[in-house]
Amino acid sequence: MLKYIIPTMMLMPLTWLSKNSMIWINTTLHSLLISLTSLLLLNQFGDNSLNFSLTFFSDSLSTPLLILTMWLLPLMLMASQHHLSKENLARKKLFISMLILLQLFLIMTFTATELIFFYIMFEATLVPTLIIITRWGNQTERLNAGLYFLFYTLAGSLPLLVALIYIQNTMGSLNFLILQYWVQPMPNSWSNTFMWLACMMAFMVKMPLYGLHLWLPKAHVEAPIAGSMVLAAILLKLGGYGMMRITLLLNPITDFMAYPFIMLSLWGMIMTSSICLRQTDLKSLIAYSSVSHMALVIVAILIQTPWSYMGATALMIAHGLTSSMLFCLANSNYERVHSRTMILARGLQTLLPLMAAWWLLASLTNLALPPSINLIGELFVVMSTFSWSNITIILMGLNMVITALYSLYMLITTQRGKHTHHINSILPSFTRENALMSLHMLPLLLLSLNPKIILGPLY
Amino acid sequence: MLGLCGRRLLAVAATRGLPAASVRWESSSSRAVIAPSTLAGKRPSEPTLRWQEDPEPEDENLYEKNPDSHGYDKDPAVDVWNMRVVFFFGFSIVLVLGSTFVAYLPDYRMQEWARREAERLVKYREAHGLPLMESNCFDPSKIQLPEDED
Numbered sequence: 143m144l145k146y147i148i149p150t151m152m153l154m155p156l157t158w159l160s161k162n163s164m165i166w167i168n169t170t171l172h173s174l175l176i177s178l179t180s181l182l183l184l185n186q187f188g189d190n191s192l193n194f195s196l197t198f199f200s201d202s203l204s205t206p207l208l209i210l211t212m213w214l215l216p217l218m219l220m221a222s223q224h225h226l227s228k229e230n231l232a233r234k235k236l237f238i239s240m241l242i243l244l245q246l247f248l249i250m251t252f253t254a255t256e257l258i259f260f261y262i263m264f265e266a267t268l269v270p271t272l273i274i275i276t277r278w279g280n281q282t283e284r285l286n287a288g289l290y291f292l293f294y295t296l297a298g299s300l301p302l303l304v305a306l307i308y309i310q311n312t313m314g315s316l317n318f319l320i321l322q323y324w325v326q327p328m329p330n331s332w333s334n335t336f337m338w339l340a341c342m343m344a345f346m347v348k349m350p351l352y353g354l355h356l357w358l359p360k361a362h363v364e365a366p367i368a369g370s371m372v373l374a375a376i377l378l379k380l381g382g383y384g385m386m387r388i389t390l391l392l393n394p395i396t397d398f399m400a401y402p403f404i405m406l407s408l409w410g411m412i413m414t415s416s417i418c419l420r421q422t423d424l425k426s427l428i429a430y431s432s433v434s435h436m437a438l439v440i441v442a443i444l445i446q447t448p449w450s451y452m453g454a455t456a457l458m459i460a461h462g463l464t465s466s467m468l469f470c471l472a473n474s475n476y477e478r479v480h481s482r483t484m485i486l487a488r489g490l491q492t493l494l495p496l497m498a499a500w501w502l503l504a505s506l507t508n509l510a511l512p513p514s515i516n517l518i519g520e521l522f523v524v525m526s527t528f529s530w531s532n533i534t535i536i537l538m539g540l541n542m543v544i545t546a547l548y549s550l551y552m553l554i555t556t557q558r559g560k561h562t563h564h565i566n567s568i569l570p571s572f573t574r575e576n577a578l579m580s581l582h583m584l585p586l587l588l589l590s591l592n593p594k595i596i597l598g599p600l601y
Numbered sequence: 602m603l604g605l606c607g608r609r610l611l612a613v614a615a616t617r618g619l620p621a622a623s624v625r626w627e628s629s630s631s632r633a634v635i636a637p638s639t640l641a642g643k644r645p646s647e648p649t650l651r652w653q654e655d656p657e658p659e660d661e662n663l664y665e666k667n668p669d670s671h672g673y674d675k676d677p678a679v680d681v682w683n684m685r686v687v688f689f690f691g692f693s694i695v696l697v698l699g700s701t702f703v704a705y706l707p708d709y710r711m712q713e714w715a716r717r718e719a720e721r722l723v724k725y726r727e728a729h730g731l732p733l734m735e736s737n738c739f740d741p742s743k744i745q746l747p748e749d750e751d
Contacts, residue, residue: 163679167686174690181699188711202710213695220687223673227661569664572672577687581696588700594709601710 143198287364298347301340348381352410362429375462400444411437418548453522455598467582489561500579
């Protein structure tokens, strides 16, 4: 594990000691090399996880998320280069340091064995993200957004700390590898109900669950592009990953405790998809689309069947890449028009045809077109929820239709039609932007050829 | 003949940036006047009206100074190197070598081994007349149950 942590830590002196002209080149280069080494984690066994030491382990669930995290850092750096070009040097280096710090905390979160260590790193990821949102966001609402983001997540996770300390006292250890063999069935009682709630609420807020999702549109919209990318692609998946780990300790009361949250998620995914159809702000549309996709993941994790776990893991990775790509596309629009309103920059297909191709691919994967991994994830989730209860197929089917509707709505509004007369000063697409889009899309398309690595531990 | 020479002279004057007429001439038969342009040598005036569709003044157009810009940096040399680094390390090394690594992963999660082992066990059990699978995971004689309480 040190082979990832030490290079990531050393990216910090790399940014601060590089020459002025070389900071972006050096950091992008070295973070790409670190992402290459992350593929070594794919040497997974069928009956055990890769146990690096007493503190770190990685199994088939954390490996794809780790690879995604380490792949996203160079992409974030490439995406931020333009809007930071006017800042002074110290601020640029500070921004890159925040991204690297976030990367470090995320690597340690996904590989933590000890659950308290996981919790500390889970909370620690909030700090660089908050700094990125509130310092480098573009509008005055970013302060409110940072507040919502910080306090929603913090308030949700404080009960988790109490619950983890209680488990440490009763079970004797919080080492996850030991805990999975020591776990006893949890009898039904009021205190165990609250224990279940305490364990799960942190991750429900992070995912986010429909009723607790208010922080997400604010944070995603107000964050700069790197902040939006890391929020959508990784930080939401922290909730899913945590839920998949902690539900091991919470059986069998999950069978009935999960009902309100399954109902909320099933209803919420339709509600947030419908909200997407009414959005004028492009980033807000993508943010609500994230809530909708994550609601599917919540349902999948809570019904706890092998197929649903496979679908949840695949959907997390697929959504991470797709959502990050959509935010990059929205940012390429924003850098030209300086507004997030969709209808202000219409008909871009005639002006920027290559970018229109990326818009098309991103929208198609967002609506889960076969044979992308988005479809594999959604299909597994739909099938497992159907077997859990037949009626859910109506809601799932309705959600897929509305998802297709808003994805195509977003595509048609920004790309098709006659372009507005006031955007004749739009610059052609940069190589940087096209490279960024293809670096998002190519892994997504390659994974559809070999999806077994993202299907998680129950494959 | 005269017209051709005149046209050539005008063309020469135009390409060399000289004013087409250097002295003022007024026709005696008509009101035609040929005069040197008052705008020669002067810069075009700043636009008096700012339209919303004009690019923002603080937006720098990276294509203006460097029409071959790749979008990374103002300095063309750094820009080209950044593009090369991204393409080489991003595509040629990570995507290509990475996909090769993933494609040739040995027996991910031991699926192929599991299939071979299952076939081997089935063959053995069929050859020896044993049942293919027991419904008990563990040997029931080894399980010690607590005493029945009334």
